[in-house]
Amino acid sequence: MSAAEALLELQRIDTGADQLRHRREHLDERDRLVAVTAQVNKWESTRRSLVDRIAETAGIVEQAEAEGSRIDAETARLNAQMRTVIAPREAEALQHELATLAGQRAESDERGLVALTEQGEAEEALAAHLAAEESIREAARSADERLQIAESGIEAELAELEQRRLGARALLTEALLARYDRVRSKIGVAAARLTGSRCEGCHLDLSAAEVDEVRRAGDDEFPDCPQCGRMLVR
Numbered sequence: 001m002s003a004a005e006a007l008l009e010l011q012r013i014d015t016g017a018d019q020l021r022h023r024r025e026h027l028d029e030r031d032r033l034v035a036v037t038a039q040v041n042k043w044e045s046t047r048r049s050l051v052d053r054i055a056e057t058a059g060i061v062e063q064a065e066a067e068g069s070r071i072d073a074e075t076a077r078l079n080a081q082m083r084t085v086i087a088p089r090e091a092e093a094l095q096h097e098l099a100t101l102a103g104q105r106a107e108s109d110e111r112g113l114v115a116l117t118e119q120g121e122a123e124e125a126l127a128a129h130l131a132a133e134e135s136i137r138e139a140a141r142s143a144d145e146r147l148q149i150a151e152s153g154i155e156a157e158l159a160e161l162e163q164r165r166l167g168a169r170a171l172l173t174e175a176l177l178a179r180y181d182r183v184r185s186k187i188g189v190a191a192a193r194l195t196g197s198r199c200e201g202c203h204l205d206l207s208a209a210e211v212d213e214v215r216r217a218g219d220d221e222f223p224d225c226p227q228c229g230r231m232l233v234r
């Protein structure tokens with residue numbers, strides 16, 4: 001392989017590797033995994049809030065039941081007292097207290113019933129929510145797997161290109177490589193073919209005198225394109 005062929009080959013390999021790295025950074029598979037992960041997080045947050053809601057409403061139900069028992073005990077005590085009362089004014093006061101307790105009892109029953117209904121609804125919602133767990137987790141697993149496959153495919157291609165890159169560089173002198181690396185770090189593509197009077201790097205035409213100069217250069221010499229500064233290969 002001549003120096004000119006090795007230089008163009010090196011450029012092709014580096015360009016190919018740049019494209020692969022760009023592809024690796026912009027994989028659809030990664031966007032998909034990000035989207036599915038957001039879905040999983042949202043699913044988990046909904047599950048947590050349903051579980052919290054169930055615990056909260058169950059607590060209210062329990063509290064209402066305890067309050068009901070307390071009111072019942074107090075009512076029984078007052079009813080027993082009522083049987084021993086003779087004075088009408090005392091009986092009237094007890095009646096009033098019993099009526100207040102009955103009102104409290106009705107209120108706590110109502111509170112308990114509302115909470116029980118809400119608890120039932122939250123439990124139903126949780127059951128439906130849990131039924132979707134397997135499919136959402138499977139989607140996340142599969143998205144993760146696809147991203148890994150896509151990434152490892154690119155890694156394998158990059159490893160192969162690296163071998164070829166080292167092979168091409170071994171055919172070029174230190175001075176040429178230093179120049180190549182310097183131009184490449186500045187404008188990405190360092191070597192371009194001169195086709196007719198046109199630089200394939202910048203697609204501009206060189207003057208007849210400039211073309212002449214390139215043509216007169218030695219086989220291992222690659223003059224700069226006067227327009228873009230790339231190493232011109234005849």
Ligand SMILES: [Zn+2]
Binds near residue numbers: 192199201227228229
């Ligand atoms: Zn050029």
